[in-house]
Amino acid sequence: MLPRRTFLIVTALLSGAIAVPAHAATIQIVMDNLVVSPAQVTARVGDTIEWINKDIFAHTATARNGDFDVAMPPKKTVTSVLKKAGTVEYYCRFHPNMKAVLTISP
Amino acid sequence: MFVRLSAAIAALSLLGGAALAQGAKPTDPQIAHIAYTAGVIDVAAGKQAITKASNKDVKAFAEGMVRDHEAVNKQALDLVKKLKVTPEDNDTSKTLSKQAADKLAELGKLKGADYDKAYIANEIAYHKAVNGALETLLIPSASNAELKSLLQTGLKLFQGHQQHAEHVAAGLK
Numbered sequence: 001m002l003p004r005r006t007f008l009i010v011t012a013l014l015s016g017a018i019a020v021p022a023h024a025a026t027i028q029i030v031m032d033n034l035v036v037s038p039a040q041v042t043a044r045v046g047d048t049i050e051w052i053n054k055d056i057f058a059h060t061a062t063a064r065n066g067d068f069d070v071a072m073p074p075k076k077t078v079t080s081v082l083k084k085a086g087t088v089e090y091y092c093r094f095h096p097n098m099k100a101v102l103t104i105s106p
Numbered sequence: 107m108f109v110r111l112s113a114a115i116a117a118l119s120l121l122g123g124a125a126l127a128q129g130a131k132p133t134d135p136q137i138a139h140i141a142y143t144a145g146v147i148d149v150a151a152g153k154q155a156i157t158k159a160s161n162k163d164v165k166a167f168a169e170g171m172v173r174d175h176e177a178v179n180k181q182a183l184d185l186v187k188k189l190k191v192t193p194e195d196n197d198t199s200k201t202l203s204k205q206a207a208d209k210l211a212e213l214g215k216l217k218g219a220d221y222d223k224a225y226i227a228n229e230i231a232y233h234k235a236v237n238g239a240l241e242t243l244l245i246p247s248a249s250n251a252e253l254k255s256l257l258q259t260g261l262k263l264f265q266g267h268q269q270h271a272e273h274v275a276a277g278l279k
Contacts, residue, residue: 056177097266
């Protein structure tokens with residue numbers, strides 16, 4: 001077994017290494033009763049969006065510029081990672097009244 | 107474009123008129139039956155459209171109708187089971203079903219762009235009528251809060267369907 005001191009140093013180094021990219025966030029966007037909320041979200045490239053569909057209907061988050069098209073089955077949560085910067089308007093292909101904007105900074 | 111009112115719509119309008127004239131509101135078991143029947147009708151119309159439609163937007167719209175109305179009806183079945191309510195068949199449901207069957211047969215004779223236009227026109231008119239019945243009669247008459255809430259969700263969804271159908275129809279011209 002390693003001496004206690006060595007063990008602590010190794011642990012400190014490891015946790016330091018893991019904690020480095022601290023700015024990648026997870027952001028929740030909820031589809032509930034045919035409404036997207038929040039309707040405006042700012043995020044950064046590398047962030048994860050947790051798409052939470054609380055409805056009994058299937059929804060999509062479809063970017064008008066083609067950057068992403070996420071399918072959300074009823075009552076399910078799916079995640080996607082933002083890959084490209086830009087201000088992206090998106091909507092639900094099945095319920096085109098559901099619209100929102102994601103502003104993604106580099 | 108001239109939108110012919112389908113017989114089913116006439117039945118829904120009659121439902122409002124007749125029930126209000128008598129001063130009698132439909133009961134929850136009747137409301138559940140009418141709402142479920144209205145959903146079944148649109149699922150059947152959608153399934154026919156999936157096989158017959160030639161325009162891709164019309165076909166995608168029809169797939170959406172089947173998906174959404176089946177989802178609402180499944181929720182309705184779960185709810186009546188939970189509430190131990192037995193949906194009660196009634197004259198309005200019977201008239202709706204009969205007239206929808208006639209409409210389905212009528213649409214079944216059409217082909218290509220004629221079919222697409224007629225199906226979408228009927229979807230607009232049908233959703234308009236169903237939404238009117240929901241707003242003025244079914245939702246105000248529902249006494250159970252969960253049933254009322256499901257009908258309200260339905261109304262919001264079907265208003266979206268109506269707009270979606272109007273958008274698709276505009277693209278067909």
